[in-house]
Amino acid sequence: MVLLKHELKRGRKSLLIWTLAISAFLVICVFLFPEMKGMMGDVGDIFAEMGSFTKAFGMDQLDFGTFQGYYGIECGNVLGIGGALFAALTGIFALAKEEGNHTAEFLFAHPITRSRAVAEKALAVFLQILICNAVVLVLSLASIAAIGETIFWKELLLLHLAFLLLQLEIAGICFGISACLHRNNAGIGLGLALVFYCLNLMANISESAKALKYVTPFSYAEAADIMRDGALQPRYLAPGMCFLCVGVLAAFLVYRKKDLR
Amino acid sequence: MNAIEIKHLTKSYGKARGIVDLSLTVAEGECFGFIGPNGAGKSTTIRTLLGFIQPTAGSASVFGKDIGKDSEAIRAFTGYLPSEAQFYHGMRVSEILKLSADLQGADCREESGLLCERLQLDTTRKADDLSFGNRKKVAIVCALQHKPKLLVLDEPTSGLDPLMQHAFFDIIRERNAAGDTVFLSSHILSEIEHNCTRAAVIREGAVIACDSVSALAGKKAKRVTLRGDMLSSLSDRLTALSGVKNLTETGKATQFFFDGHVPELMRLLAEAEVPDVTMAEPELEEIFMHFYTE
Numbered sequence: 001m002v003l004l005k006h007e008l009k010r011g012r013k014s015l016l017i018w019t020l021a022i023s024a025f026l027v028i029c030v031f032l033f034p035e036m037k038g039m040m041g042d043v044g045d046i047f048a049e050m051g052s053f054t055k056a057f058g059m060d061q062l063d064f065g066t067f068q069g070y071y072g073i074e075c076g077n078v079l080g081i082g083g084a085l086f087a088a089l090t091g092i093f094a095l096a097k098e099e100g101n102h103t104a105e106f107l108f109a110h111p112i113t114r115s116r117a118v119a120e121k122a123l124a125v126f127l128q129i130l131i132c133n134a135v136v137l138v139l140s141l142a143s144i145a146a147i148g149e150t151i152f153w154k155e156l157l158l159l160h161l162a163f164l165l166l167q168l169e170i171a172g173i174c175f176g177i178s179a180c181l182h183r184n185n186a187g188i189g190l191g192l193a194l195v196f197y198c199l200n201l202m203a204n205i206s207e208s209a210k211a212l213k214y215v216t217p218f219s220y221a222e223a224a225d226i227m228r229d230g231a232l233q234p235r236y237l238a239p240g241m242c243f244l245c246v247g248v249l250a251a252f253l254v255y256r257k258k259d260l261r
Numbered sequence: 262m263n264a265i266e267i268k269h270l271t272k273s274y275g276k277a278r279g280i281v282d283l284s285l286t287v288a289e290g291e292c293f294g295f296i297g298p299n300g301a302g303k304s305t306t307i308r309t310l311l312g313f314i315q316p317t318a319g320s321a322s323v324f325g326k327d328i329g330k331d332s333e334a335i336r337a338f339t340g341y342l343p344s345e346a347q348f349y350h351g352m353r354v355s356e357i358l359k360l361s362a363d364l365q366g367a368d369c370r371e372e373s374g375l376l377c378e379r380l381q382l383d384t385t386r387k388a389d390d391l392s393f394g395n396r397k398k399v400a401i402v403c404a405l406q407h408k409p410k411l412l413v414l415d416e417p418t419s420g421l422d423p424l425m426q427h428a429f430f431d432i433i434r435e436r437n438a439a440g441d442t443v444f445l446s447s448h449i450l451s452e453i454e455h456n457c458t459r460a461a462v463i464r465e466g467a468v469i470a471c472d473s474v475s476a477l478a479g480k481k482a483k484r485v486t487l488r489g490d491m492l493s494s495l496s497d498r499l500t501a502l503s504g505v506k507n508l509t510e511t512g513k514a515t516q517f518f519f520d521g522h523v524p525e526l527m528r529l530l531a532e533a534e535v536p537d538v539t540m541a542e543p544e545l546e547e548i549f550m551h552f553y554t555e
Contacts, residue, residue: 002363010349102347106403108313110364111337259274259314 003107003117007124011090019132022082023139029074030143033067056201058224067149072159072223079136079163080221084193087129087167091174091247092181092189094121095255100184104260114256118179122248125171133164155227162221162232169217169244170196176247179254182261214239262325264289264411264442265310270319272305279305280466282319287444287459289324292437294453294460294474295446302466303446304344307415311341323411337365340409344416346400348388354399355384361403369406376402379428394420401429405436412436412443418452430456450546454478478543482506482520487530488513488537495533502529518543 047059054060058076062069095118098104107117137160144151174189181188200218202209213219219236226232265287272279280302287293297303308314310321312332321328323335348357358377362369377384382398391399397420404412412433418426433456437443447453453460454474461471470477487495496515499505504521519526519540530538 002360002366006360101350102345103349105313105341105343106346106348106361107364109311109336109339109341109343109404110361111333111366112364113333257315260308 001120003112003120004124004127007094007121008127011124011128014086014090015128015132018082018086019135022079022086022132023136025078025082026075026136026140027143029078030071030140030147033070033149034147036070037065037067052205056204058204058222061224062227067144068152068155068227071144071156072227075140075159075163076221076223079160080166080218081193081197083129083133083136083163083167084170084197084218085190086132087171088174088189088193089186090125090128091171092178092186093184094125094175095178095251096181097184099182099261108260114258115252118252118255122175122251125175126168129164129167129171133160133167136160154230158226158230158232159221159223162226165232165237165240166217166221169240169247172244172247174247176250176254179251179258217243262289263287264291265293265321265323265444267306267310267321268319270306270309270321271317272309272314273317278302278466279317280309280463283463283466283468285461285468285471287442289442290437290440291459292433292443292445292457294457295444295463296448296450296453296460297446297463298448301463303448303463304415305466306463307341307413307444307446311336311339311413338409339411339413340404340407342400342404342412342414342417344419346396348396348399350389351387353385353387354382354391357388357399358384358402358406362406365407367407369408372408373402373406376405376432379432380425392420394422394425397421398425405432410441412441413446414444415446416448417445418447418449450544454544482518482543483540484543484547485517485519485526486539486541487515487535489535495529495535498529498533502526 047064048054050059057073059073062072064070064073093100098107108114140160141151141156170193174192177188177192196216197218199209199212199216200222203212203216203219204222213236217240220232220240222233263286265285267283267285270283271281273281283302283306285306295303295306305314309316310323310328312328312335315329324338326335328335349360352360358369358373362373376382380398380401382395382402386395388396388399397417401417404414414433417433418429421429430452433443433445437456443456445453445457457474459471459473460477461468462477463469490513493510496508496510499515499517500508502521502525504519504526506518506520508515508517510516
């Protein structure tokens with residue numbers, strides 16, 4: 001577990017910054033709610049009447065005037081995008097950075113198998129995402145309690161669970177891509193995360209693009225669906241978890257025989 | 262048991278040549294030199310042995326362990342010194358040495374302390390701030406602190422000042438004397454000449470000569486230099502003499518290699534009254550140039 005420890009130590013600054021940034025945005029959003037609530041009567045109607053824009057963000061189903069609806073939409077944007085970017089970066093750098101920073105020779109001059117290195121690095125990515133989400137959840141709950149809103153436990157926990165799974169899926173796919181890269185390439189990771197986000201918006205707007213929901217992990221993290229069903233949608237979750245497994249498995253297979261530069 | 266056995270190893274990068282059908286044996290306890298210019302395939306051979314890259318064809322074993330199947334076992338008893346040492350950003354020297362020891366699964370504090378002292382390495386500094394030479398020292402300690410029985414050194418002295426080179430080779434000689442095997446890859450011939458017993462010469466990915474260093478340097482052959490005015494009349498008689506090779510004439514000097522009967526040569530030189538004669542053992546360098554200019 002030497003490499004795992006090393007990875008966590010090396011990633012702690014990035015973890016701290018992303019966790020604080022996401023938490024801060026989310027907490028600010030929560031604290032803005034009491035002030036917004038008064039004005040929401042009109043604004044909520046306006047948001048509900050903006051056609052495609054309304055549908056894209058699920059505001060046709062969520063009421064921006066209630067805390068639950070407000071949190072669903074804001075959380076989707078802050079934790080959804082922020083978490084996805086963090087997960088993508090963590091995943092895409094995990095393996096490629098050894099070659100990108102020319103440390104692969106140092107690492108693999110030691111008696112560590114490729115599989116073990118991949119396993120410990122995968123675990124490090126998983127733990128970092130877990131820690132980030134745990135801190136965000138705790139701070140979010142504390143801020144909700146602070147503004148005196150009642151905590152809608154089940155939906156809130158499901159929503160956060162969905163975003164955790166979404167981040168793990170994106171990280172897993174990026175981890176698989178990372179195994180194929182010979183240098184750091186943040187662009188691929190960030191691009192992938194944003195493409196997934198946009199695919200979900202497109203699927204929300206257009207009926208003919210609904211199939212995209214099976215591709216993007218943002219489909220099972222759709223706040224409107226979770227609030228309505230009180231559950232994650234298995235038909236979107238299942239392919240997502242498959243992508244996660246394929247990504248991690250691919251990393252093992254590719255990295256085992258990879259020529260290091 | 263042989264320390265290293267390479268059999269028909271080939272590594273090609275797409276169309277680019279790496280190494281071609283390379284075979285080599287290094288005995289246990291030997292200090293073996295691996296000579297060749299940049300890009301000849303020295304590093305490719307080493308990187309294949311340590312499992313950084315997969316061979317295209319052929320096989321190799323290190324102390325009986327297959328490089329494909331038992332790579333991590335090989336790396337457990339091997340100390341590898343890369344030609345260009347790179348470390349993780351932001352780490353102090355002491356942290357790097359600790360990480361390396363942890364990855365080896367060994368407590369190397371004592372040996373590491375001794376090595377740092379001998380190489381005058383300040384372990385409190387950040388590796389990023391170190392000069393190339395000092396980074397090399399960190400890599401040396403990483404390679405040696407777990408007391409490996411095989412040392413693989415890739416251009417070990419680049420960046421080290423002469424005093425440190427001296428200190429470094431003192432350590433290597435001690436390790437070798439204690440029974441450790443040394444595989445020294447270099448393009449600096451004097452390093453090989455002074456430290457190794459056997460050596461292989463690699464050119465364009467293939468071994469073109471492999472023998473004891475003294476044989477490679479042609480210990481029997483002497484380099485003979487004659488100076489004087491009468492030389493042009495002498496050259497025909499010299500070429501007729503058996504054992505004269507590579508005869509070259511430059512102005513008032515004639516140079517050739519001689520591995521024939523010495524008294525016969527002396528008689529001829531005495532008869533011709535050559536005023537200035539130098540006979541010396543050829544440097545490995547000359548042999549090397551001979552291999553590479555063919």
